[in-house]
Amino acid sequence: MLTIFSTVVSTIFAFIANILPLLFILIVIAASVAASYTFYNEQQKAWAAFAKSKKLKFLPGNMFQGNTCVFGSYRGYHLDLNTQKSGKYLYTKMQVYSTLSPRPASKQKEMLAKKHSGSVIDLLASHKMPKTYRQPQVTADGDIFYKENGVMKDVKELQQLCDFLCDIADGYATVAAMGGEAAPDLQKIARKSNHPLQKVAIQLLQGIAADTTANLKSRASHLLCPHCLTHFGPHKVKLSWLQNLNYYGCRTCSQSQAFFYGHVTATLDDKMTAEQSQQKRNLRINWLVHRAPFDFDAVEIAHASDEDVERFAVQIGNDTDPLRRRRYPKMRCLVAPEARLSMNTLKILRKTFGQVEVRALQNCIGSDGNGILPRTYPLQKSG
Incomplete structure (x- = not known):
């Protein structure tokens, strides 16, 4: 009788030992499903509220x-x-x-x-x-x-x-x-x-x-920026040690949407009251009014005193902009006879610019190209 009892007890314990892992797995699965269901319901409620x-x-x-x-x-x-x-x-x-x-x-x-x-x-x-x-x-x-x-x-x-x-x-x-x-x-x-x-x-x-x-x-x-009066150029952007890129815009303010596309002349004319004058493809900027450095392609002196011209030459000589400084020795300067500049002032101009010529100005701006303008460009807008 004792032997039978022992056998039954052993069988029960063996059964329990075998079923426990399965029960544990079932409990874990049930808990996981319950957690997933709770999480799912929370998401549904949150997203429904967001949609509403x-x-x-x-x-x-x-x-x-x-x-x-x-x-x-x-x-x-x-x-x-x-x-x-x-x-x-x-x-x-x-x-x-x-x-x-x-x-x-x-x-x-x-x-x-x-x-x-x-x-x-x-x-x-x-x-x-x-x-x-x-x-x-x-x-x-x-x-x-x-x-x-x-x-x-x-x-x-x-x-x-x-x-x-x-x-x-x-x-x-x-x-x-x-x-x-x-x-x-x-x-x-x-x-x-x-x-x-x-x-x-x-x-x-x-x-x-x-x-x-x-x-x-x-x-x-x-391309000349109408705000800064400087030409466009490349701007380098360093995004990382390995990634760089270039965009193009005004060398001073970097904007790229507004520009004058043509020939720019620095003019010294005390009879020209406006700071700027545009004739078709050509822009004249009166230094006697503007006074600050700007980018230009050529110079014309119509009516100006020796003192004003020499001040202009001093400003050019003190210009620290590297791009402009490289251009001055190759630039043409046209002087009207009626300007009556002294020999000393003309000498200063010849040291400053590549070519200085005394000649009439009346047919230069907007002419057929035989005057001061070496080339012209059509006016265009960006994009």
Whole structure:
């Protein structure tokens, strides 16, 4: 009898020993499913609340496939929020797509006002920039997207990210159209590895570099900035130890949208009251009015005293701009006989410029090319 009892007890213990691992596995699976279900419900509630707050459409997904999504039109853009799998892991992706419809007039006025404020940050981020772990990126078509490991479930964080991406989409085209004017501010952002807009700034700089190189590089030395009166040239941008790029714009202010494309003459004429005079393809700038250094292709002296001409020559001699200094010894200076300059003043001019000639000026500007102008260029606009 004792033997039978012992056998039964042993069998029971053996059964329990064999079933315990299976029970443990079942408990773990049940706990995992329960946790996943709880996580899934939290995501569904958060994304549904987010969709409702932005008047978007919410499409519930499968708990195991992770295909929940929110989509619709917001602030004039098509917005997509979904979860995607990468191997064994889920990540959240929010994307704002550009539309072909024109921006509302109110939005255009708002962006124009921000452009005049001179702040690239204001153009790209009207709302507070979220403290995200990753940085938004821009596609070649100007679509903005953001990826985050795991599933984002904080409604306020989703709302903030949504507005942040739409801000970038609003300002992206405006900043890109600014060209070289925006480049200095973009460089500051691009050099900060932890800045939320770093990748956006790099993409904008690459676009500005490609556009200005294609449209301005071949004629940069003949384009004059109307604000600074200096020619265009290359600007080097160092993004990293291995990555550099060049964009083209005014050597002084870097803008690349406004320019005069033609021949520029520095004029000394005390009978010319205006600072500038343009005749077709030729621009004359009266040094007696402007007084500050500027870029020019030739010199003409119509009516000026020896003192004024010598002051002009002193300013040229003290000019520290390396590009202008290389040009002066090859430059032509035409002096009208009625200027009645002294021999000493003419001697100073000959030491300053490559060729000095005393001759009548009446048929030089806007003539058939036989006067002071070696060549002319048509007026054009950027782009």
